[in-house]
Structure formats: C-alpha cells, structure tokens
Amino acid sequence: MARLLAVIVLLIPGIAAAYGIKMMRDSLFGIPVAFMTNMTFQFIFGFVLMVLGVGFFGGFLLRRDQRKGRVQERFQLPPEAEQKKDD
Known part of the structure; x- marks a missing residue:
C-alpha cells in the first residue's frame, strides 16, 4: 500500500511537469491552450509547472536516498537532523 501511495505522489508532479513541457512547446509553435489568452x-x-514538477520529483528522490544513506557526503543530513529522526 505504501508503494502505491508513493507512485501516486510521484505521478501527479510528473504529469504536471509533462503538461508544462507541452504548454511551452505549444506556445513556441503558436498553438493556444483553451484557458490561456497570451502565448x-x-x-x-x-x-x-515543469520546474515545480521536476523539483518535487528530485527532492522526493534526494530525501529518500538521504534516509537510506545512498548520497554523497555533501548531501548527507546534518547530525542533529538524524537525531530528530530517531525520536
């Protein structure tokens, strides 16, 4: 159940990022979107939309890898943050 929830949480920003890329492409080719008046x-x-979607996705993965200890030393959590996690 937790994995399904994680997939759903990552799917929504992924769709938003993809739609943001589509909107940028359409504005470059002059194709208007129904709710936008100006290119x-x-x-x-x-x-x-693209920056928020990719940023959320990247932050989610970074935080997950920090907890598992799979990141470089410069991305490690500070020691006081690890103590709060144990409480």
Whole structure:
C-alpha cells in the first residue's frame, strides 16, 4: 500500500511537469491552450509547472536516498537532523 501511495505522489508532479513541457512547446509553435489568452503567459505557466514538477520529483528522490544513506557526503543530513529522526 505504501508503494502505491508513493507512485501516486510521484505521478501527479510528473504529469504536471509533462503538461508544462507541452504548454511551452505549444506556445513556441503558436498553438493556444483553451484557458490561456497570451502565448507569453502560456510559456511562463508551462515553465513554472515543469520546474515545480521536476523539483518535487528530485527532492522526493534526494530525501529518500538521504534516509537510506545512498548520497554523497555533501548531501548527507546534518547530525542533529538524524537525531530528530530517531525520536
């Protein structure tokens, strides 16, 4: 059940990032999206969706790997954060 929940949590930002890339592509080719009136706003909104989706996905993976100890030394959690995790 936990794995299914994790997949769903990652699927939503992934879809948002993909739709953001599509919106940016469509604005470059001049294809309007129904709810956007201006191509510049469409590109900016698509860029924001892409950055948020990829950022959430990357942060989720980084945090998971930090807990498992699979990251480089510079990405390790500080010692006080590890103590709070144990409480």
